[in-house]
Amino acid sequence: MRTKKTDRTRPAAPFDDFFVPELCQPDALLGLVLLAELLVLVLVLAEPMQPGFNWMRLALSSLFVQWVMLLSAGLTCQLRPLLARLPAWLAGLACCAMVVGLTLACTAVADIYQLGGPLTRVGEVNLYLRHALISLIMSGLLLRYFYLQSQWRRQEQAELRARIESLQARIRPHFLFNSLNSIASLVVSDPPKAEQAVLDLSDLFRASLARPGTLVPWREELELSRRYLSIEQYRLGDRLEVEWQVDAVPDDLPIPQLTLQPLLENALIHGIQPRIEGGVVSVAAYYADGVFHLQVSNPFDEAAPKLPSRGTQQALHNIDARLTALFGPAASLSVERRNARYYTCLRYPCATQKQEARTV
16 A cells, blocks of 8 residues: 655646626625616616505516626626637627627517516617616626726736835845855855855755746745755854754645745844854744644843844845735734744745645
8 A cells, every 4th residue: 555645736827817807706796786786776766756666666677687687797707718818998898799688688588578568669669779778888887897996906916016026135135145154154164165055055046046936835945945054054063953844834835935044044143143052943834724834943042142133134024024915914924932942933824736645
């Protein structure tokens, strides 16, 4: 009996910039139903005042409008992949023509069965024209709203990407400079190790620039951090010990690039470098219920001299800002001191394709 695990990285879904949303989604469908009922109420109230309110008229009008709305939403969902390939103005015209056509078809059915009562020839023409104009105006207004909302979302996405790239650009030079400082301390004391550290830094920094996207798989971020620790190991030697508890994290879990490395750097500056005897840096991570948890801890001594940490604190602020920008208010980064250790914890909701287990 053998269990085989295969890792499949889920490709990032492209941003859907078609201005007509998925109308078959429950929230969108509910909004359309309420909007249709509001339209019915306006049409009934706009008619000449009668001594009593015509509830039958309201019910029949509601049924008619809901027919048109549900058929239009369903057909739009089916044709959405085709409409998305057209220019926005042509897709809008096609949607308006589709709604008007369905409205006239429903009007013809209602006229055949005389659901609104018998009509003269002039009354039938006026009824068809009235329904066509109302459906054209309402569909045009709704499509215009969808288009403006799509443009707003597109602008919001562009601003978000620019903000994340700015934060990422602040972390990378800081990460490079601190690694070079570590290597500089080895040049005089141990030139062979300094040479190997330069080669490790070259591979490490190349890896950090290889992927232009903001999110990378967990396995890449972990490898990047291990290479950073190998450089610091040359300088700190036996003073640095690292405990890893990350087996419960899927390899394809998405994580913002250069997230774990600044946390490790913070642990080394505050917990290992000031202590003559060094200490243990612990890295614990797990993924449960759609939420990723990461905790980095290091020993903390109140009596130890405090080293300048302005750059590291700036990196932590950037990580917090990137998490909030990417994952919303559900993401968080916190620090605390307890039991003579310093803990940095982050969490954020994310989706990952779980590993498949197969018994042979």
